[in-house]
Amino acid sequence: MECPYCHTPQTEVTNSRPTLSETQIWRRRKCLNCKEIFTTHEVVDLSHLVVIKKSGKSEVFNRSKLYSGIYGATIGSKTPEREKVVEKITREVERELLFLKRKRIMSIEIADIVLNKLRKTQPATFLRFLAYCKDITNESQMRRELSKYVFGDGLPRFARDDESVKVVMGMDSGSSPE
Ligand SMILES: [Zn+2]
Numbered sequence: 001m002e003c004p005y006c007h008t009p010q011t012e013v014t015n016s017r018p019t020l021s022e023t024q025i026w027r028r029r030k031c032l033n034c035k036e037i038f039t040t041h042e043v044v045d046l047s048h049l050v051v052i053k054k055s056g057k058s059e060v061f062n063r064s065k066l067y068s069g070i071y072g073a074t075i076g077s078k079t080p081e082r083e084k085v086v087e088k089i090t091r092e093v094e095r096e097l098l099f100l101k102r103k104r105i106m107s108i109e110i111a112d113i114v115l116n117k118l119r120k121t122q123p124a125t126f127l128r129f130l131a132y133c134k135d136i137t138n139e140s141q142m143r144r145e146l147s148k149y150v151f152g153d154g155l156p157r158f159a160r161d162d163e164s165v166k167v168v169m170g171m172d173s174g175s176s177p178e
Pocket residue numbers: 003004005006007008031032033034035036
């Protein structure tokens with residue numbers, strides 16, 4: 001990072017933090033030459049992250065795939081401002097991926113990050129996303145998967161409720177208790 005005052009490349013980071021809702025990192029830097037202090041906002045770049053799919057094939061991280069995967073799980077839900085909610089979750093996932101500083105990641109690991117975000121705030125979307133990314137097609141499979149997610153603060157009541165599982169597994173009905 002070049003100093004904007006004297007253009008020397010020798011600067012040091014004196015403070016940094018992720019910005020709250022953006023996929024950016026705020027950094028305070030000090031020039032080692034002229035001692036000026038300046039701040040930078042560095043945008044998340046995941047274009048080099050390689051995602052290894054269940055099939056074993058790999059591809060470069062694709063934000064729109066992540067977004068549409070989450071978006072697809074909200075279909076049928078009555079969540080107001082779905083686009084906004086999905087955009088927010090997508091950004092949070094991107095931020096988490098950035099902080100992992102990995103060069104390669106399994107698609108299922110990304111799915112787990114998404115699921116952990118959804119499970120507290122969007123239970124119906126959580127169930128649909130779980131069904132989607134783990135290829136769940138019936139209720140008993142769903143219950144088995146769900147049992148893996150009851151840890152720590154646990155699942156919201158909704159996601160543990162048998163009726164909800166039934167409704168979500170009947171995804172084509174278009175109805176949702178959310
Ligand atoms: Zn300088």
